[in-house]
Every structure is written in structure tokens, then in C-alpha cells.
Amino acid sequence: MLLGAIADDLTGATDLALMLSREGMRTIQTIGVPKTDLDLSDVDAVVVALKSRTNPAAEAVAMSLEALSFLQTAGAKQFLFKYCSTFDSSPAGNIGPVTEALMQALGTDLTIVCPAFPANGRTIYKGHLFVGDQLLSDSPMRNHPLTPMTDSSLVRLMADQSQLKVGLVTRETVGQGASAVAQAFEAARGRGEQALVVDALTDADLRVIGEAAAGLTLITGGSGIALGLPENFRRAGRLRPTGDTLAFSAPAGRAMILAGSCSEATRGQIRTATEAGVPTLKLDPIAIAEGHFRVEEALSWALAQSARAPLIYSSAEPEEVKAAQAALGRDSAGSLIEQFLAETALGLKAAGVRRLIVAGGETSGAVVGALAPDALFIGPEIDPGVPWTLTLGQTEPMALALKSGNFGAPDFFLKAWDILP
Ligand code: ADP
Numbered sequence: 001m002l003l004g005a006i007a008d009d010l011t012g013a014t015d016l017a018l019m020l021s022r023e024g025m026r027t028i029q030t031i032g033v034p035k036t037d038l039d040l041s042d043v044d045a046v047v048v049a050l051k052s053r054t055n056p057a058a059e060a061v062a063m064s065l066e067a068l069s070f071l072q073t074a075g076a077k078q079f080l081f082k083y084c085s086t087f088d089s090s091p092a093g094n095i096g097p098v099t100e101a102l103m104q105a106l107g108t109d110l111t112i113v114c115p116a117f118p119a120n121g122r123t124i125y126k127g128h129l130f131v132g133d134q135l136l137s138d139s140p141m142r143n144h145p146l147t148p149m150t151d152s153s154l155v156r157l158m159a160d161q162s163q164l165k166v167g168l169v170t171r172e173t174v175g176q177g178a179s180a181v182a183q184a185f186e187a188a189r190g191r192g193e194q195a196l197v198v199d200a201l202t203d204a205d206l207r208v209i210g211e212a213a214a215g216l217t218l219i220t221g222g223s224g225i226a227l228g229l230p231e232n233f234r235r236a237g238r239l240r241p242t243g244d245t246l247a248f249s250a251p252a253g254r255a256m257i258l259a260g261s262c263s264e265a266t267r268g269q270i271r272t273a274t275e276a277g278v279p280t281l282k283l284d285p286i287a288i289a290e291g292h293f294r295v296e297e298a299l300s301w302a303l304a305q306s307a308r309a310p311l312i313y314s315s316a317e318p319e320e321v322k323a324a325q326a327a328l329g330r331d332s333a334g335s336l337i338e339q340f341l342a343e344t345a346l347g348l349k350a351a352g353v354r355r356l357i358v359a360g361g362e363t364s365g366a367v368v369g370a371l372a373p374d375a376l377f378i379g380p381e382i383d384p385g386v387p388w389t390l391t392l393g394q395t396e397p398m399a400l401a402l403k404s405g406n407f408g409a410p411d412f413f414l415k416a417w418d419i420l421p
Contacts, residue, residue: 002233003045004076005226006067008060008083008098009361010368011404013049014376015385016082016223020045021378023230025239029376029389031368033070036393038375040074044230044239051365052098053088054146054331060094061101068105077238078217078229079106084361085117085222086136086406087129087157088147096161099195099220103164106217110189113158113166114209114221116200119384120407122222127155127168127197140264143318145325146334146362154197167193174198174205181212195220203227223385248379248390250399250420253354256302257413258341259313260363261405262321269359270313273413279305283314285324285333288340295340299347309357309417312344338366346370349398357401357416364402371398382416383408 003025007013010031017029025044033048040046048067052060064081071079081102089095103111116124121132131139135152142150151157159166167188173180181198188196200206203224210228213219214236219229233239257273259266274280281301287293302310314337316324324333345356345367358364374393381387385407391398401416409415 001040001043001046001075002077002238003080003229004071004074004078005045005047005080005082006064006071006102007047007049008053009051010049010365011361011402011407012082012084012223013047014378014387014389014402015404016080016226017047017378018381018385018387019223019226020047020230023227024234025230027378029378031373031375033066034374036374044233046071046074046076047082051362051369052094053084054090054362055094057092057094057097060098064098065101065105068102078219080226080229081218081220082223083115083220085115085120085122085224086131086141086149087115087154088141088144088149089161090147093157093161096158096164100162100164102218103194108217110185110194110196111216111218111220112196112198112209112213112225113154114198114200114206114225115154116206117222117224117385118200118202118206119224123201124154124197124199125171125201126199128152129154145262145321145330158195158197162195164194165192167191167196169196169198171199171201171205174200174208178208178211181209182215185212185216200224207231248377248388248421250388250390251354251397253352255309255355255417256348256353257309257311257357257359258345258363258367259311259315259359260337260341261360262315262318263405265406265408266315266359267317268410269408269412270311270315272410273311276414277307278413279307279310281310281312283312283337283340285314285337286327289328289336295343295347298344299351302348303351309355309413311413312341314341315359334362338363342366342370349396354396355399355417355420357403357413359403359405361404368400368402376400380419380421382419383412388416388420
């Protein structure tokens with residue numbers, strides 16, 4: 001075991017596991033800290049998927065430290081704390097506190113902060129996070145139901161969320177290559193800086209930063225920061241030249257889509273699917289809260305459809321989300337829908353659904369929590385960051401595609417089925 005990662009949500013963990021396996025590391029993704037003993041003898045990297053993104057900082061810290069201790073026992077040499085490429089965090093913020101706690105537990109005085117993911121339009125320049133052509137704070141992320149982001153300065157966000165002394169390594173330095181970046185790390189260490197935001201505009205930048213980070217015990221960022229890490233182990237003679245691909249075959253059975261993400265991308269995917277004739281059922285949080293619509297009704301609707309993969313969604317425009325939150329409370333509205341979709345997933349599985357797409361990070365966390373596999377195998381990639389996966393440790397395995405809200409092309413809900421082996 002070389003690399004141990006802690007991801008603050010499930011779809012992010014999948015995205016990271018996919019990145020590592022694409023770069024030739026045999027990677028397992030666990031759902032939380034595994035309760036049973038997993039055979040890690042053939043494994044190069046383990047990604048522990050937590051559901052800590054929106055938890056209060058103290059809880060997120062405790063969960064992350066437990067994951068760290070599992071990864072240390074498993075023999076990891078380097079550690080990665082993975083959060084969202086849009087730095088999603090609750091207003092009180094737990095990325096800072098978790099980073100600080102992990103640094104302390106590992107006895108390290110310097111880490112980096114780099115959520116860039118250029119393939120999905122997330123770039124960092126002068127310490128500011130961009131989503132496509134917009135600053136994070138001008139992007140649709142300002143309307144996220146749970147983690148609205150209204151500041152784009154990662155330096156400021158990190159300093160606000162922690163006691164750490166935060167510094168910046170700019171694109172100019174990254175452009176000069178890995179040794180310049182490594183020198184910048186040492187210079188910052190000399191100034192007493194502890195968390196360095198690092199600019200990155202391209203995957204090539206991320207590989208440079210990854211190479212420069214070979215000597216860091218702890219790295220923090222999005223999945224993109226993992227791009228350059230496998231090569232470090234290979235250079236050091238610890239990782240085989242090419243990875244073995246894992247055999248993947250999806251179980252036969254009915255297919256279904258559940259969406260709890262209210263992101264623009266997911267809403268667009270729902271529109272595209274609807275226009276293509278996919279049968280849809282839209283959930284109303286208030287009707288659910290008042291007991292006027294129950295899981296059994298969603299299940300009987302789903303099972304009555306003859307189409308290839310019907311869609312149940314709660315996704316709504318920002319005004320509708322605000323109205324539901326005003327009526328029910330922000331967190332209660334979120335957990336009500338998450339629980340509804342999780343119970344629906346269990347019911348669907350019991351009724352023979354074996355292929356399931358779930359849209360939304362928190363939503364996927366709730367669904368997988370209910371289905372409770374020990375771990376996920378990474379299969380073929382549907383769109384950047386979203387693979388099909390196979391549940392492990394279950395008598396009736398399922399093919400799951402867990403899509404972070406923002407990810408995927410408009411026709412995601414249509415084309416995903418076509419690449420399933
Ligand atoms: P994303 O990956 O887009 O961030 P998540 O599933 O992580 O999606 O977060 C979306 C949150 O919004 C979930 O907690 C979900 O339950 C909640 N939600 C979904 N639909 C509604 C709605 N109509 N009104 C209020 N909250 C909603």
C-alpha cells in the first residue's frame with residue numbers, strides 16, 4: 001500500500017479512485033472505514049469515502065482521523081485529503097479544521113491546497129478558484145442547497161477556516177517546473193507557512209505540482225492533484241510500470257435513475273432525458289414532509305414503467321429549493337430527500353433493479369449508505385470523473401454510477417447505459 005486517501009464525499013472518492021486507477025495504481029474505494037478485514041495485499045491505493053462534507057467541523061475531524069488511522073495501519077506511505085473541486089464546505093467550514101488535524105496527527109508542518117480539476121473547468125489562478133470562465137463566487141455554486149460558495153479566494157477561505165499560516169505558489173512558479181515548485185515549498189516552509197494554495201490551469205500543471213509534492217506526507221486538494229502522484233512511486237521503483245485493469249461485468253437486471261442534485265448540470269441532464277422520452281417522476285419535498293407522498297408510491301410508479309431506465313428526481317430550480325428550505329429548514333429538506341431516495345434505492349434493489357445511476361454527492365452518499373456495500377470496484381468511465389462501479393461484499397452485486405451533481409455531459413442519463421458491459 002502506497003497511497004492512502006480520505007475523501008469527504010462519495011462521488012469525490014470515486015472520482016479520485018478512478019484517477020489513480022487510470023494512472024496505473026490498483027485502487028480500492030471503501031465506503032467509510034471498513035468494518036471487516038479487507039485483503040489489501042494487491043492494492044496500491046485505498047480511498048476511504050466519508051460523508052463528512054457538510055458535517056460540523058468536530059465531527060468531520062473525528063471521522064477523518066479514524067480514516068487516517070486505518071490507512072496508517074494499512075501501511076500507506078503518503079496521504080491525500082480529497083475535497084470538492086469547488087471547495088464546497090459549510091459556512092463554518094471543515095476543510096481547514098480537517099487539514100489541520102491531519103497535519104498534526106501525521107506530524108507534518110507543510111501541505112498544499114489544490115482543488116483544481118481542469119478537465120471539468122476548475123482552475124486556480126492567483127489563489128482564486130474559477131468554474132469555467134467564472135469566479136467560484138459568480139458561478140452557480142453560489143446557489144448550492146447545502147454549501148453556497150460566495151468567496152473565490154482559496155487563501156482567504158483556508159485562513160478563515162483554520163489557524164494555519166496560508167501561503168500561495170503562483171502559476172508563474174508552476175510554469176517553471178517541478179524543481180521550482182519544490183523550491184517554493186521549501187521557501188514557504190522557511191517563512192513558517194503551513195498550507196500553500198497552488199495555482200493550476202492545466203493537467204500538465206497538476207503533474208508538475210504532483211511531482212514537486214513527492215516528499216510531502218500530506219497533500220490536500222481535488223482528484224486532479226493525484227494525477228502526478230503515481231509517477232512519483234514509479235520513479236522511486238515502488239510501483240509496477242503499468243497497472244492491471246480490473247475485469248468488470250455488470251449484473252443483469254432492471255435499470256433506474258435517481259437524482260437529488262439541484263446543480264445546473266443535473267437539471268440540464270434531466271431536461272435532455274425528458275426530451276428523449278425517458279419517463280420521469282418529480283418529487284415534491286413538501287408533499288413528502290406532509291406524508292402525502294410515500295416511498296411505496298415512488299416504487300410502484302418506477303416498477304410500472306416499461307422504458308429502459310426511468311428517472312425519479314427531486315432536482316429543482318433555485319427558487320423552488322429556497323421555497324422548500326423556507327418551509328422545512330435547509331438541512332431537514334436535504335436529509336428528507338436524501339432519506340427518501342435512499343429508501344427508494346433499497347426498494348428498487350429488492351424489486352430486482354441491478355443497474356442504478358444516482359446524481360448528487362450527498363444523495364449518492366445516502367443511497368450507498370442504505371445499500372451498504374463494503375467497497376466499490378472501479379469500472380469504465382462514462383464522463384470525466386464518473387465511472388460505473390460494482391458493489392463488493394454483497395450477495396447480489398449492483399452496478400452503480402454515482403455522479404457528483406456538477407459532472408457529466410447533457411446526455412449523461414442516456415449514454416451511460418450504452419457503455420455498460
Ligand atoms: P450535488 O452533488 O449537486 O451537490 P447533493 O446531493 O450533494 O448534490 O446535494 C443536493 C442536496 O439538495 C441534497 O441534500 C438533496 O437532498 C437536497 N435537495 C434535493 N432536492 C431538493 C429540493 N427540491 N428542495 C430542497 N433540497 C433539495
